[in-house]
Amino acid sequence: GIQVEQSPPDLILQEGANSTLRCNFSDSVNNLQWFHQNPWGQLINLFYIPSGTKQNGRLSATTVATERYSLLYISSSQTTDSGVYFCAVIYNTDKLIFGTGTRLQVFP
């Protein structure tokens, strides 16, 4: 089956710093989503981005489907950005296959 790997596994930042999270997948995909999981477990949709680039405030994402990776950029990080970031893909069924996650901690 498809493999979805994220890097780095852990990231510690000071407030105001920028960061880039990466998601690599081993096969062509039909859908890619980025989520932020808050400390209470809620998965918050960040981007639905099977290809191309999107921006939403301080966050932006780029998926290069032909090279099988996606990047999530966080600029001017805030303490509320802390949590786990997941990418998830759909490649031949309608189930989301989640990556390994990146745990982000932002300190004041």
Add this chain to the structure above:
Amino acid sequence: ETGVTQSPTHLIKTRGQQVTLRCSSQSGHNTVSWYQQALGQGPQFIFQYYREEENGRGNFPPRFSGLQFPNYSSELNVNALELDDSALYLCASSLAKAHNEQFFGPGTRLTVL
């Protein structure tokens, strides 16, 4: 537009018991998927329902079963609970089944003692 809701938020059961978790889809969505998230891991797909029929199943035993109702709400039933069933259970709704964006509920945290 109402989002995905789940009930209950927390649940404690003992080994061997049965549990039913509930999910209400986002308004207008006709597809619901269930995921299990063990501590420290990413969510794992359990199954999906589309128009009241199962539309795909992950690597979970038959004691995990589900239902989808005409109003697109859904239930996840787990029989003969085991300690390893302790996890966060998430449901997600989407429009149709063609790779559309999925939106998640807040989850039900199940503890099996």
